[in-house]
Amino acid sequence: MAPAIDVRGLNKHFGERHVVRDLALQVEEGEIFGFLGPNGSGKTTSIRMLCGLLRPDSGEGQCLGFDVLRESARIKRQVGYMTQKFSLWDDLSIAENLDFVARMFDVAERSAAVAQAIATLGLDGRQKQLAGTLSGGWKQRLSLAACLLHSPRLLLLDEPTAGVDPKARRDFWEQIHQLSAAGITVLVSTHYMDEAERCHRLAYLAWGQLLATGTPAEIVSARGLSTWIVRGDDVQRHSSALRALPGVRLVASFGAELHVSGGADNGLGGELARFAAANGLAVAHGKPSLEDAFIDLMQNTSDPLAA
Amino acid sequence: MNTASASLRRWFGIIIKEFIQLRRDRLTFGMIVGIPILQLLLFGFAINTDPKHLPTAVVVSDAGPLARAWVAAMKNSEYFAVSERPLGEAEAGEMLARGEVQFVVSFPPDFERALVRGERPPILVEVDATDPIAAGGATSVLEKLGDEVFTPLLPGYRPPAGKSVELRVHKRYNPEGKSSYNIVPGLIGVILTMTMVLMTGLAMTRERERGTFENLLATPATPFEIMTGKIVPYILIGLLQVTLVLLAARWIFMVPMEGSLLLLYAIVFIFICANLTLGITLSSLARNQLQAMQMTFFFFLPSILLSGFMFPFRGMPDWAQMIGNCLPLTHFLILVRGILLKGNGIETLLPHLWPLFAFIAAVLALGVKTFRKTLD
Numbered sequence: 107m108a109p110a111i112d113v114r115g116l117n118k119h120f121g122e123r124h125v126v127r128d129l130a131l132q133v134e135e136g137e138i139f140g141f142l143g144p145n146g147s148g149k150t151t152s153i154r155m156l157c158g159l160l161r162p163d164s165g166e167g168q169c170l171g172f173d174v175l176r177e178s179a180r181i182k183r184q185v186g187y188m189t190q191k192f193s194l195w196d197d198l199s200i201a202e203n204l205d206f207v208a209r210m211f212d213v214a215e216r217s218a219a220v221a222q223a224i225a226t227l228g229l230d231g232r233q234k235q236l237a238g239t240l241s242g243g244w245k246q247r248l249s250l251a252a253c254l255l256h257s258p259r260l261l262l263l264d265e266p267t268a269g270v271d272p273k274a275r276r277d278f279w280e281q282i283h284q285l286s287a288a289g290i291t292v293l294v295s296t297h298y299m300d301e302a303e304r305c306h307r308l309a310y311l312a313w314g315q316l317l318a319t320g321t322p323a324e325i326v327s328a329r330g331l332s333t334w335i336v337r338g339d340d341v342q343r344h345s346s347a348l349r350a351l352p353g354v355r356l357v358a359s360f361g362a363e364l365h366v367s368g369g370a371d372n373g374l375g376g377e378l379a380r381f382a383a384a385n386g387l388a389v390a391h392g393k394p395s396l397e398d399a400f401i402d403l404m405q406n407t408s409d410p411l412a413a
Numbered sequence: 414m415n416t417a418s419a420s421l422r423r424w425f426g427i428i429i430k431e432f433i434q435l436r437r438d439r440l441t442f443g444m445i446v447g448i449p450i451l452q453l454l455l456f457g458f459a460i461n462t463d464p465k466h467l468p469t470a471v472v473v474s475d476a477g478p479l480a481r482a483w484v485a486a487m488k489n490s491e492y493f494a495v496s497e498r499p500l501g502e503a504e505a506g507e508m509l510a511r512g513e514v515q516f517v518v519s520f521p522p523d524f525e526r527a528l529v530r531g532e533r534p535p536i537l538v539e540v541d542a543t544d545p546i547a548a549g550g551a552t553s554v555l556e557k558l559g560d561e562v563f564t565p566l567l568p569g570y571r572p573p574a575g576k577s578v579e580l581r582v583h584k585r586y587n588p589e590g591k592s593s594y595n596i597v598p599g600l601i602g603v604i605l606t607m608t609m610v611l612m613t614g615l616a617m618t619r620e621r622e623r624g625t626f627e628n629l630l631a632t633p634a635t636p637f638e639i640m641t642g643k644i645v646p647y648i649l650i651g652l653l654q655v656t657l658v659l660l661a662a663r664w665i666f667m668v669p670m671e672g673s674l675l676l677l678y679a680i681v682f683i684f685i686c687a688n689l690t691l692g693i694t695l696s697s698l699a700r701n702q703l704q705a706m707q708m709t710f711f712f713f714l715p716s717i718l719l720s721g722f723m724f725p726f727r728g729m730p731d732w733a734q735m736i737g738n739c740l741p742l743t744h745f746l747i748l749v750r751g752i753l754l755k756g757n758g759i760e761t762l763l764p765h766l767w768p769l770f771a772f773i774a775a776v777l778a779l780g781v782k783t784f785r786k787t788l789d
């Protein structure tokens with residue numbers, strides 16, 4: 107089966123700024139693909155190029171079997187794109203927004219589809235409320251409902267859960283997994299690590315460059331990190347001393363613990379044991395997290411423009 | 414899937430959405446009613462000017478030296494630009510109806526003989542008084558011509574009762590010379606220019622500023638559907654405004670309505686379309702609402718100043734008339750005055766109708782071409 111997204115060498119400049127560099131991406135049909143990267147790394151720009159909202163300066167490839175450069179009109183019909191910023195109409199009600207979007211996509215059985223979407227949202231009594239007066243989390247949910255109306259084959263979700271409460275976030279991810287099980291491809295950008303771990307595969311973008319792709323486990327193991335957990339009274343006091351130890355790459359605080367990470371085989375374990383004994387601390391082996399892997403990845407690559 | 418019917422459904426979707434949004438936007442709604450009323454009050458007062466070189470047709474049935482001398486004196490006064498071609502009475506009358514000339518001066522067949530005999534022959538002056546300000550100054554100059562023309566040519570001649578000729582001035586189309594007759598039809602054009610261009614000018618930039626444009630672009634809607642779908646509600650609003658002004662014109666200013674109302678509304682419809690296509694095009698050129706507003710005023714100012722609304726068109730220098738001829742308002746004013754005050758029919762109006770269509774075609778082409786299908 108052909109991948110849902112298969113692009114190579116996508117580039118985008120804004121004036122002098124090279125915002126996306128030689129992006130190559132393959133996303134299989136039915137896959138949940140996570141898109142991660144620091145602010146301004148080019149996630150939104152990449153997603154916009156995939157659905158034809160921005161024209162790549164160069165590159166080639168296809169999306170749902172259509173050419174990304176020439177057939178964006180056909181791609182749009184089968185893509186549900188949820189923008190990062192709320193982009194439904196504030197001065198239309200919930201029902202009017204859904205109805206308008208359904209008309210734009212020429213949804214069959216329009217009013218049934220809209221009623222169904224409102225019921226699924228649990229907004230039955232509130233369909234006359236203006237979208238602009240919804241709380242942030244509800245706006246996100248409404249946007250998702252709007253981009254599912256025309257039963258798209260590919261969902262492009264740009265930070266869909268920003269500002270959404272934990273329960274709603276969990277429901278949201280359950281829904282994403284159901285859609286994926288039904289064969290819908292989902293590309294979702296996020297800053298949350300727990301969400302990243304729920305994805306089948308991930309891509310990590312920084313300064314417009316793809317730094318890593320793979321399953322969460324692959325990305326962690328590719329960094330070759332070893333992590334120790336240091337505990338003890340007033341452990342935070344020692345964080346700068348620990349950072350200065352040879353071979354330490356990351357030190358992160360978690361409540362009464364410090365997570366110290368370094369390369370796999372450089373004798374850091376012995377070094378830490380000596381430090382802990384001297385300061386009355388306890389050391390135990392831990393597991394490097396996805397977050398450790400991403401931060402390590404970013405620290406060890408530099409902005410090609412700054413160089 | 415039938416793409417044609419699909420696109421019609423999308424088109425209706427856009428129209429419905431615009432209507433709902435308009436209904437919720439109180440300020441815009443206030444503008445629709447407020448602007449016509451405000452402008453009626455503001456522009457009810459005319460601004461006085463004294464244009465020269467007004468086009469004049471002369472019908473000389475008796476081409477003797479005395480009549481020629483009188484015409485020469487008219488030219489010397491600089492108020493008249495006399496057409497050189499000899500004209501028949503019927504032809505001159507048509508030119509007056511079409512607005513090609515403002516005056517028709519006719520000399521009777523036995524003018525010279527009657528003058529010499531001291532019979533005080535009449536000179537008939539027909540004035541197109543739809544724009545009374547333009548005609549006023551020139552008419553008063555004509556009244557002073559007379560003895561000073563003939564006395565040097567006829568030595569020893571004594572005009573009877575101090576007057577050698579009888580000047581018969583016929584004010585056509587607006588005999589009482591009321592400027593509100595002229596201003597009120599013009600107001601229809603000015604109000605439509607201002608509100609139609611501005612409201613649609615804001616329509617697209619508003620989407621862009623609020624971020625909803627991204628959502629609209631992500632749907633299969635085409636530029637043509639979006640642009641035309643957004644202007645339809647404003648066509649109805651424009652027709653509503655025209656009705657308001659016409660009612661005021663009829664019942665407050667007592668402006669006569671000679672021609673066909675149906676024809677008037679047809680012309681208004683075309684003019685509204687011209688302004689809306691311009692507005693929607695500006696709107697896709699502008700980056701934000703402020704820019705759209707600035708562009709609107711950049712268009713609105715020459716429209717008001719150079720179209721013949723504020724100052725008589727013929728009183729303007731050539732370069733200004735050239736700019737004026739490119740503005741839809743200029744042609745619209747002539748058309749509306751022609752219908753309302755002269756009762757002109759469609760044949761007479763054609764020369765000023767095609768420029769409106771040309772304007773729409775050119776601007777719409779530019780708009781669809783510059784519509785940005787992407788966000789960059």
Ligand SMILES: Nc1ncnc2c1ncn2[C@@H]1O[C@H](COP(=O)(O)OP(=O)(O)OP(=O)(O)O)[C@@H](O)[C@H]1O
Nearest residue numbers: 120125143144145146147148149150151152190789
């Ligand atoms: N329309 C634009 N014009 C100019 N520069 C832009 C435009 N859109 C984005 N950029 C720049 O491109 C870079 C990438 O932006 P983008 O929105 O893709 O980042 P992102 O990864 O989505 O960030 P975030 O996590 O904050 O949403 C940024 O430096 C941004 O300033």
Ligand SMILES: [Mg+2]
Nearest residue numbers: 149150190264
């Ligand atoms: Mg973004």
